[in-house]
Amino acid sequence: MHLLEVRNLTVSFDTSVGLFHAVKGIDLHVDAREVLAIVGESGSGKSVAMLSVMGLLPATATVTADSMEFDGRDLLTMSAAQRRKIIGRDVAMIFQEPMTSLNPCFTVGFQIEEVLRFHLGMGRTERRARAVELLRQVGIPEPEQRLHSFPHQMSGGQNQRVMIAMAIACSPKLLIADEPTTALDVTIQKQILDLLVHLQAEHGMGLIMITHNIGVVAETADRVVVQYKGRRMEEAGVLELFTAPKSPYTRALLAALPENATGDRLPTIAGFNPEDLVAQ
Amino acid sequence: MTAVLEARNISRDYHVGGTLFGAGRVVHAVKNLSFSLDRGRTLAIVGESGSGKSTLARILTLIDRQTSGELFMDGAAVDIGRTGVTRDMRRKVQIVFQNPYGSLNPRQKIGDVLMEPLLLNTDMPVAERRERALQMLVKVGLLPEHFNRYPHMFSGGQRQRIAIARAIILNPSLLVLDEPVSALDLSVQAQILNLLADLQDEFGLTYxxxxxxxxxxxxxADEVMVMYLGEAVEYGSRDRVFEAPQHAYTRTLFAATPRADVESIRARLARKAAAAA
Known part of the structure; x- marks a missing residue:
């Protein structure tokens, strides 16, 4: 049994000009202790697919799937209240912009402790001790003092560490990271990726990395799903993907990397119809 | 041949804070930069946030003046603090910004976006301005019928093409590109990089x-300058900098860059398997 298994997921949005299908029949699964990368360009539906798992899509979205199971429990038929108990505790998510995903009005200590209070019902002193321990785990110096800091008093990299601390607060079984390093400098990106992979291995979590950055895929993933315009183009082990990409789209994507350039112009991606390329 | 651009010991200080009761402090955003760049070449400036690269861009594009040091464009000294910015100076240097969603006025039609630099900086009659804008649209890979459309009708890559067209319509000798592809998808990035290479070949542009x-x-890049906390810690030809980086910071930067080659992936998977065993 997989930790998360989604079959034939479709997400459509009701817009003023009719239905827009953001995700069109995607299958994916992730196991415990596995790093899955979902890679795609903007509009590929990679974030929307994961937001539907988290139940964070707006009311205009319609989610259908043949099945959506997490840890043996059916997420589709579950009530909203039951789902809230799982989301944030057993499945946690980190977003792209650390500066906007934290609440500017509360200290980071308060925000971490809120998670512990809500999901684990911890008492005050216990919460405080656990928050300090979490900040230490994600590599923030002087955690006792840092608990009293507001998000604007810390750097982008440190705020992202706080987000990670909140996400792992309840020792989730699955962590979903949506472009966790896109807003950060490369040296900080390296630190955050190393931290995520380290925590994933240490806690035996499943980790889903949503990214458009091929380099991040190469540095972190065990297995990769390539998406394009709401369709799954390819699924492969990371080494297989880079050595023998099966889908023409993946091949074009890899060829467009500047580091793979051979001539004095880059090959460009054009004229793909995703419907013709769907991985079987 | 004189260099299109030459900087000698350029510095820029900013005074921050400072109230009635206490002096502020001085931030040295850019410290003693010197470089020169020949026609048709590309100088890449690499650095993290806070390294001073955008301050340098503001100085080079005549938005901000240097606090000290000398700047030469086509052999002529430029000090906007003393002389102000003339039309001729504006025509020599143009800029393309990172975010094509923010750098175009949403209420201005594309044709007007392209004609405005000509209106402000030349005495070209309206028919000629229109003609040139249409030519430029085609040159950057768009169509003449895009002339009367608004920015929201275009994708990010198309908007960046418009921003590039606006920048080169004055035939500048120097184009400053401030992270022109970092907001774009990989496939669009490739198209824009190709377009920049085509334009450089055709017009002998310096980037x-x-x-x-x-x-x-x-x-x-032909030449690379690595900036750290306002200083150029590394400056040299691309091959020299990438193959034999001299400064510890440059090496840190290279080590932090994700590697997408097969050997690196193999090595990582091997390390992971060893750690799990």
Missing amino acids: VFISHDLSVVRYI
């Missing part, structure tokens, strides 16, 4: 290319 993406820099 100052500001970026934090080392793989893009390695692909496009």
